[in-house]
């Protein structure tokens with residue numbers, strides 16, 4: 001089995017076809033959005049079940065990727081300290097291009113980073129990663145309810161969440177973790193709507209944007225949104241079976 005960390009197998013600047021079958025091998029490099037999504041789910045299952053393999057974290061792989069990166073997924077996640085992408089997806093160096101802000105709020109620098117990954121690095125999958133009990137969503141909700149926004153730049157975070165609060169209210173949703181799911185879906189849509197570059201990559205079939213919600217206690221991710229819509233149907237695992 002060819003492994004990126006092995007001598008002489010360092011990936012070149014362009015991924016080659018035909019597309020390899022990477023299923024079940026955390027050391028193989030996913031190429032398509034379907035493979036990337038399947039590998040994230042597989043890694044999360046390893047993490048949830050207490051059987052992580054910690055791929056691509058050894059010194060050999062560190063040396064192999066020193067000259068270039070080919071991450072297979074962009075993670076736009078909440079900054080929450082319990083949401084470390086490489087840990088919860090059981091990945092290593094060079095696998096994930098990670099951008100994190102409180103409440104996975106997006107601004108120009110976030111969008112520019114995503115555009116870099118999908119156009120220059122040719123990363124086929126963008127994941128918006130939120131989680132239950134999100135403090136940023138809770139803070140926004142409290143500020144909105146009292147009409148008393150926080151000072152400093154934290155206000156920008158709160159204001160970025162308010163459209164999700166409005167959508168939740170319009171849908172009659174009041175429970176915090178359902179609001180979080182709405183905020184994740186909103187972020188997926190807002191990212192594509194705000195970035196013509198990303199929208200073009202999605203339209204061309206080179207990239208998908210998927211929203212996932214993480215449960216802090218259980219450690220599992222659940223897909224809640226996606227663009228294009230069929231992206232959410234790809235390789236969704238039988239999470240309950242994995243946990244049984």
Ligand SMILES: [Zn+2]
Nearest residue numbers: 078080134135
């Ligand atoms: Zn959060």
